[in-house]
Amino acid sequence: MEARQGFDDVAQTPSWFWGIFAVIITLGIFLFFAQDQAPYLVEYPRDWVIPLRFVISDWMQWLIKEFDLGFFTFKELTRSIAWLLEWPLSAANSLLATGFTFSTEPGAPIVLSPAPWIAVIIIFGLLAFHLSGTRLAVLVTGCFGYLALFGQWHSAMITLSSIVIAVPLGVSIGFVLGIAAYRHPVFEKWLTPVLDLMQTVPIFAYLVPVLFLFGFGPVAAMIATMIYATPPMVRVTILALKQVPVELVEYGNMAGCARGQLLRKIQVPVAQKSLMVGVNQVIMLSLNMVIIASMIGAGGLGFDVLSSLRRLAIGDGLEAGLAITFLAIALDRLSQAFADRPQTSRLSQSRRLLSHSQFTLVVLITLLISWPASHFYPALGVYPESLQITTSHFWDDLVKWININFFDQLEAIKTFLLIHIMMPVKHFLLKTPWVISIAVITLIGYRLGRFRLAALGMALTVFIAAVGLWSKAMITVYLCGVSVLFAACIGIPIGILAASNSRTNRAAQVAIDTLQTLPSFVYLIPVVMLFRVGDFAAMLAVIAYSVAPAIRYTILGIQQVPAHLIEASRAMGCTPNQIRWRVQLPIALPQIMLGINQTIMMALSMLVITALVGTRDLGQEVYIALTKADTGGGIVAGVCVACIAIVADRFISQWSHKKKMKLGLPA
Amino acid sequence: MFTARLRKVSMALLASALFSHSALAVESKDPIILTLHDWTGQLINTELMGRILQNMGYNIKYQQADYIAQFAGLESGDLHVAMEMWETTGKQAMEASVKTGDTVDLGETGMNAIEEWWYPMYMKEKCPGLPNWEALNDCAEAFSTPETAPRGRYLGGPVTWAGFDDERVEALGLDYEVVHAGTDAALFAELESAYQRKAPWLGWVYTPHWATVKFEGEFVEFPRYSDACYEDAKVGLNPNMAYDCGKPRGWIKKVGWKGGEAKWPCAYQAVRNFRIDNATVGQLIVEVDLEGKKISDVVNAWLDANKATWEPWTQCN
Numbered sequence: 001m002e003a004r005q006g007f008d009d010v011a012q013t014p015s016w017f018w019g020i021f022a023v024i025i026t027l028g029i030f031l032f033f034a035q036d037q038a039p040y041l042v043e044y045p046r047d048w049v050i051p052l053r054f055v056i057s058d059w060m061q062w063l064i065k066e067f068d069l070g071f072f073t074f075k076e077l078t079r080s081i082a083w084l085l086e087w088p089l090s091a092a093n094s095l096l097a098t099g100f101t102f103s104t105e106p107g108a109p110i111v112l113s114p115a116p117w118i119a120v121i122i123i124f125g126l127l128a129f130h131l132s133g134t135r136l137a138v139l140v141t142g143c144f145g146y147l148a149l150f151g152q153w154h155s156a157m158i159t160l161s162s163i164v165i166a167v168p169l170g171v172s173i174g175f176v177l178g179i180a181a182y183r184h185p186v187f188e189k190w191l192t193p194v195l196d197l198m199q200t201v202p203i204f205a206y207l208v209p210v211l212f213l214f215g216f217g218p219v220a221a222m223i224a225t226m227i228y229a230t231p232p233m234v235r236v237t238i239l240a241l242k243q244v245p246v247e248l249v250e251y252g253n254m255a256g257c258a259r260g261q262l263l264r265k266i267q268v269p270v271a272q273k274s275l276m277v278g279v280n281q282v283i284m285l286s287l288n289m290v291i292i293a294s295m296i297g298a299g300g301l302g303f304d305v306l307s308s309l310r311r312l313a314i315g316d317g318l319e320a321g322l323a324i325t326f327l328a329i330a331l332d333r334l335s336q337a338f339a340d341r342p343q344t345s346r347l348s349q350s351r352r353l354l355s356h357s358q359f360t361l362v363v364l365i366t367l368l369i370s371w372p373a374s375h376f377y378p379a380l381g382v383y384p385e386s387l388q389i390t391t392s393h394f395w396d397d398l399v400k401w402i403n404i405n406f407f408d409q410l411e412a413i414k415t416f417l418l419i420h421i422m423m424p425v426k427h428f429l430l431k432t433p434w435v436i437s438i439a440v441i442t443l444i445g446y447r448l449g450r451f452r453l454a455a456l457g458m459a460l461t462v463f464i465a466a467v468g469l470w471s472k473a474m475i476t477v478y479l480c481g482v483s484v485l486f487a488a489c490i491g492i493p494i495g496i497l498a499a500s501n502s503r504t505n506r507a508a509q510v511a512i513d514t515l516q517t518l519p520s521f522v523y524l525i526p527v528v529m530l531f532r533v534g535d536f537a538a539m540l541a542v543i544a545y546s547v548a549p550a551i552r553y554t555i556l557g558i559q560q561v562p563a564h565l566i567e568a569s570r571a572m573g574c575t576p577n578q579i580r581w582r583v584q585l586p587i588a589l590p591q592i593m594l595g596i597n598q599t600i601m602m603a604l605s606m607l608v609i610t611a612l613v614g615t616r617d618l619g620q621e622v623y624i625a626l627t628k629a630d631t632g633g634g635i636v637a638g639v640c641v642a643c644i645a646i647v648a649d650r651f652i653s654q655w656s657h658k659k660k661m662k663l664g665l666p667a
Numbered sequence: 668m669f670t671a672r673l674r675k676v677s678m679a680l681l682a683s684a685l686f687s688h689s690a691l692a693v694e695s696k697d698p699i700i701l702t703l704h705d706w707t708g709q710l711i712n713t714e715l716m717g718r719i720l721q722n723m724g725y726n727i728k729y730q731q732a733d734y735i736a737q738f739a740g741l742e743s744g745d746l747h748v749a750m751e752m753w754e755t756t757g758k759q760a761m762e763a764s765v766k767t768g769d770t771v772d773l774g775e776t777g778m779n780a781i782e783e784w785w786y787p788m789y790m791k792e793k794c795p796g797l798p799n800w801e802a803l804n805d806c807a808e809a810f811s812t813p814e815t816a817p818r819g820r821y822l823g824g825p826v827t828w829a830g831f832d833d834e835r836v837e838a839l840g841l842d843y844e845v846v847h848a849g850t851d852a853a854l855f856a857e858l859e860s861a862y863q864r865k866a867p868w869l870g871w872v873y874t875p876h877w878a879t880v881k882f883e884g885e886f887v888e889f890p891r892y893s894d895a896c897y898e899d900a901k902v903g904l905n906p907n908m909a910y911d912c913g914k915p916r917g918w919i920k921k922v923g924w925k926g927g928e929a930k931w932p933c934a935y936q937a938v939r940n941f942r943i944d945n946a947t948v949g950q951l952i953v954e955v956d957l958e959g960k961k962i963s964d965v966v967n968a969w970l971d972a973n974k975a976t977w978e979p980w981t982q983c984n
Contacts, residue, residue, distance in 0.1 A: 216745045312856055628735055
């Protein structure tokens with residue numbers, strides 16, 4: 001009700017709004033063509049820049065070198081956390097990848113070899129069978145089989161061992177924070193912006209402080225991964241608990257449940273399905289981080305991808321990258337199967353092929369047989385090199401063939417788009433006076449959400465100008481904006497097609513999963529070979545990564561169009577085309593816009609990666625700060641990226657919300 | 668894969684060291700942590716050093732770390748030895764770090780870093796005046812792309828590896844646009860692409876690197892570098908601007924955590940003694956990157972064949 005009122009409110013935009021709007025546009029046009037009249041309005045003067053980055057760097061120095069908590073220093077605290085986390089991590093690593101030494105002496109000979117590959121495959125296959133059935137078992141076995149067959153096993157196990165530690169930790173921390181936020185609304189208010197920052201500040205920005213505080217190595221990489229991957233779990237927990245029907249909670253209260261009992265016996269079981277969505281997100285985001293984590297010492301598959309591509313072994317890089325994808329798909333499907341598994345009632349228990357105890361027994365037997373056996377038949381322990389296959393030459397040759405035969409055509413397309421679309425947008429954004437841009441953002445904010453959004457938009461854009469990163473931010477907006485535009489032009493039609501055709505839908509789902517989990521570096525290098533270093537190559541990589549939500553939300557939006565509306569329009573004699581254009585699309589539009597919103601978020605998170613192919617935007621600032629170990633510079637540029645993301649997110653969400661209200665759809 | 672192999676080999680080697688050689692007495696069994704970066708030459712040199720230290724009975728660990736960001740770790744003692752610090756790219760960072768007193772200069776590796784503007788040999792037909800830099804302006808058109816035409820296009824290294832190319836172009840009045848590659852992977856991807864098509868390409872290349880072996884080409888010859896040319900505008904061809912000369916060539920040094928010197932004196936002595944030259948490393952790089960051999964195999968083979976070279980490094984008094 002409240003929201004609807006808000007909407008009516010905004011619908012009547014006061015006449016002074018348009019007056020101001022006209023004045024600003026006129027002033028903008030004037031300044032655009034007469035840049036010398038008031039240069040301080042066109043380009044943010046250097047003297048006005050607030051030296052925030054140095055303040056942050058100094059503060060960080062103080063935190064690391066001097067901050068004393070009484071009995072110990074802050075650095076000692078973080079180092080002991082790192083030391084604590086090192087234990088489970090190295091245990092998992094020994095179990096899966098390197099073997100145990102059982103000796104305090106580092107580097108002592110291996111006493112117990114790591115879990116044999118054959119046992120790991122059997123156990124994961126059985127788990128899949130146990131949770132869901134034959135289909136999933138085949139899929140999971142296939143995914144792990146790929147790792148062995150293509151010689152990715154050892155690295156994959158290093159990666160897996162950090163995932164099996166990072167995910168439960170991230171999930172538990174997210175869960176606890178979520179409960180706290182659910183119980184204390186004040187805490188939630190305080191937590192939400194922090195979560196926004198954690199998700200939108202590029203990870204490169206806080207790698208340096210993480211390295212300072214937690215030391216170089218796998219633990220620091222794991223902590224950075226958790227910072228990035230935990231927020232969805234917190235959000236999902238809050239949401240899931242809020243969605244537990246009030247009646248159930250009241251029933252629990254009446255039955256005299258204590259708060260803890262209520263949580264354990266009623267709220268969590270009811271919310272379990274939604275909670276598993278959060279777990280799933282944590283898994284996927286952790287795997288997204290594999291490459292970046294390997295840059296600061298996580299090793300594993302990420303390292304293989306990077307080192308292959310640095311020697312331009314495109315095929316090797318692709319195979320290692322696909323290993324990450326298959327690992328992600330296997331873990332994703334397993335966690336989904338766990339969420340959807342039949343609840344443990346007597347009835348479903350009997351339908352299941354293995355009981356829990358039988359399953360545990362089989363796992364133990366597998367390990368007990370295969371482990372000693374692998375000592376006598378090493379092929380059971382370590383997948384033999386002679387049985388490995390590779391397709392890397394095929395990929396290398398394919399890229400070479402395209403390069404030699406089609407470069408000129410590709411170059412022509414590229415030049416056209418670059419000169420006629422990308423460059424004009426870039427120049428427009430860079431030349432528009434900063435004062436005008438901020439004013440326009442503020443006015444749009446006002447139109448969408450009155451003073452609250454106006455103030456937000458203004459504050460965040462002024463921040464960007466004040467720290468002296470305006471032009472870098474405009475390049476970011478340009479690159480991201482153009483990419484999102486193309487991603488939408490590709491994604492929405494595919495989504496529309498997929499929504500009405502189940503075969504296209506299945507193909508689209510596979511494509512989405514692959515694009516989202518395949519490390520972008522894998523396709524970044526071939527793209528550079530075909531399109532040269534620069535904005536265009538960066539744009540292609542951003543599109544590839546960010547097109548997925550545009551497709552996914554379009555499918556969802558169209559499928560959610562109420563069936564009775566379609567029926568009604570058909571009864572009125574609409575042709576299928578008319579139904580699509582006049583009914584389905586307009587009603588699905590708010591949902592599609594949420595997809596575009598997600599596309600923007602993903603495009604922004606990708607910009608840091610594109611800095612690796614030479615873009616000169618905020619992503620590059622963050623990257624430079626990383627390589628110079630400049631804490632302040634990195635964080636300031638990272639927060640600027642977050643500012644852009646937050647403004648885009650709030651504006652689009654508000655727009656979509658209003659539109660849904662207008663169409664009478666559930667928000 | 669790579670770390671995997673490293674680990675396997677180090678385990679095996681350690682086992683053999685423990686049982687056959689009857690481990691030598693070393694000052695501390697704590698692992699010495701060597702940093703790994705992202706170019707093959709450095710990985711080879713680091714593993715060479717690592718294997719030699721293991722042979723002396725030390726425990727070692729390899730740690731992936733960024734080239735410049737690693738100084739934070741070297742100063743705090745999280746990391747111990749970095750095998751390649753190039754004068755051309757890391758001099759300032761290293762000097763600043765050594766000045767803190769927490770890191771120590773472990774001497775030159777014997778390799779000589781060269782980096783400069785570079786073109787594939789087939790470009791000489793289109794631009795016969797090369798390698799002399801004065802020919803560059805006559806061929807600007809040949810080196811141009813649609814976005815930069817009529818100016819030539821020069822692909823510079825990553826922004827962080829400050830090469831002063833924008834300044835050089837201005838000071839020498841070159842008709843070129845400097846485009847920065849974000850990483851050297853992207854840079855060499857572009858070179859490989861151009862070389863496959865025999866297309867024009869002009870960019871920043873350094874050696875020792877596999878590219879100068881795989882691709883036939885030459886460095887442009889600029890007026891010779893001097894410190895004065897970079898610092899003093901008056902020196903050089905252009906009386907009003909600095910950077911009117913080529914890039915410096917220089918040492919590649921080893922650097923380490925200061926505290927390690929007291930903890931593992933003989934190991935540090937061996938690191939100081941480590942010396943190798945461009946040709947040797949270049950050959951090893953080619954075996955790894957172009958012939959597809961494993962780094963550990965290449966390192967093993969070299970160590971076996973060159974005992975006379977490296978065994979004296981391990982002597983300690």
